Amino acid sequence: MKKIGNQTFKLDNPVTILETASIVGKKEADGPLAKYFDVCLEDEFFGEKTWEKAESKMIKTSIETVLKKSKVPVSSIDFLFAGDLLNQCISSSFGIRDFEIPFLGIFGACSTFVEGLLLGSLLLDGGAGNYGIAATSSHFCSAEKQFRFPLELGNQRPPTSQWTVTGSAAAVLAKDGLGPYITHLTPGKIVDKGIKDANNMGSAMAPAAISTIITHLKDTGRSPTYYDAIITGDLGHIGKGIVLELSKAEGYQLNSVYNDCGVLMFDKDKQDTHSGGSGCACCGTVFSGYFYNQLKQKKIKRMLLVATGALMNSTSSQQGESIPGIAHAVSIEL
């Protein structure tokens, strides 16, 4: 690989996204993208006694599914990157413990899936084996319970709030293959513009997305329309508006190619999800379901996938801290 510009890496041997898998909850299965997901659950428990165990079972299922679809034996997987929103990423560790795969835990909040694609690509291009997996999960109930209020309270949600996607996604990366290829990677820097409202994550994370997108375009010398699609992970309707407005102010017209997985996941009018979807699984499942399908069908030939994360917890908010954001980007081309 070669570093180009300030913080972008160009791979010598583009890595193939060999296969993806996605599993979602009932609300996501009622949304406009339902037909693209591999597994749609009927309830939030997935046969388990707790939401945390259900989330672990989802990530286990998405990895089993992607292994089956890719036909790569588990013994041929050289490493697995995964992380999630639960404290100490327990969805990943409990979901993954039965696989005999070297495991590297990552935490990028909702940017985790793309962080996994990015690190997996760097490792494979560098020679660390033939196959890697990137996986993540999130669960509306376990996330609300942990970050906000007990669901049983029935608290009202402000219009700026987003709906954590219940689901899991996994992708098998291959050193050799026929694409879609990960060609360029831009890891992000932390951006914190002082937003403190934990019910307005889109606003907190949008500046990091803008920073990474513009850095990527500058580093590669590409214009926004080089891409058929520039897609952020879970900024939702409010964050999407901020990205369009602030990138325009910096001289970048993204309108024609830009959208957000959190906007695409739910029907804003019918599903009462306010500013849209969020969570690690938002970007993960919308990419692994919808966008991977579009790439395979050649309806999209070049996309920049930019996942954002809010690097806070409930204690930091209680202690008056603002919300540091981050965004990692991978360029995916046929």
Next chain:
Amino acid sequence: MKKIGNQTFKLDNPVTILETASIVGKKEADGPLAKYFDVCLEDEFFGEKTWEKAESKMIKTSIETVLKKSKVPVSSIDFLFAGDLLNQCISSSFGIRDFEIPFLGIFGACSTFVEGLLLGSLLLDGGAGNYGIAATSSHFCSAEKQFRFPLELGNQRPPTSQWTVTGSAAAVLAKDGLGPYITHLTPGKIVDKGIKDANNMGSAMAPAAISTIITHLKDTGRSPTYYDAIITGDLGHIGKGIVLELSKAEGYQLNSVYNDCGVLMFDKDKQDTHSGGSGCACCGTVFSGYFYNQLKQKKIKRMLLVATGALMNSTSSQQGESIPGIAHAVSIEL
């Protein structure tokens, strides 16, 4: 790099650990290794209002210190790996947000420091720039509060319990340099033998350490005495005993070269830390302080550093789950 055996990578261009920095709390500064640490704090607050903010300030300070010691300008650092024990790794994100460095969050519980060394080495050997940083932190007070009981309760601690090290460590990795070199890496698989006692982490993590050590020795064809030191991260006295006993049962005599950072950090008789030190900073500071000094002075010429992590949280324990362990190893040679 080249994959050798089942799960070990041999670097083509061994990566230099250019410099390390360590900062510790008062109790650690009263222990036998005090003179090896760069900064010793006088209290647990470090001038901040909360333990979490103090921990963030420690990781910020250790990175500032290692940058200063290494004389590498911050703008030359290509990436930074960091993570910690706080929910959603907020010590790292808040401590790092002021640095303008591409940030990749990792979570390996107490294995985080070695996971950072391992990933940083893979990236640099693969061509992803010239310099990287691996950093971590932990804090006795923030960890007890989060994982066990409020400190104000004054709960008794069982003899199997360990004392979370208050501190932070950071290392600058360089593509080119004069060593000490990271030459081989063995990322670990999750091992869960069913231990459920959150006050007996050494027992929960020891099987993962044994698995990674023996895999590394088999993959490289080395005997234990190839190394001057095989050092685990924070198994403590009980975990150390288990490693010696179970590895012997599998035909590996580690006695003459094996020790544990959690055993070395505190004086068992005088400091009332029961089974020894633990936490991300245990392996981080003992390596960055004591062992890096020994390597630079050529008193140790070959060491295998094996950090272990317990991938659980308080919710998983409350829900009756056992404790999945993991261990990552890096081979460091002159």
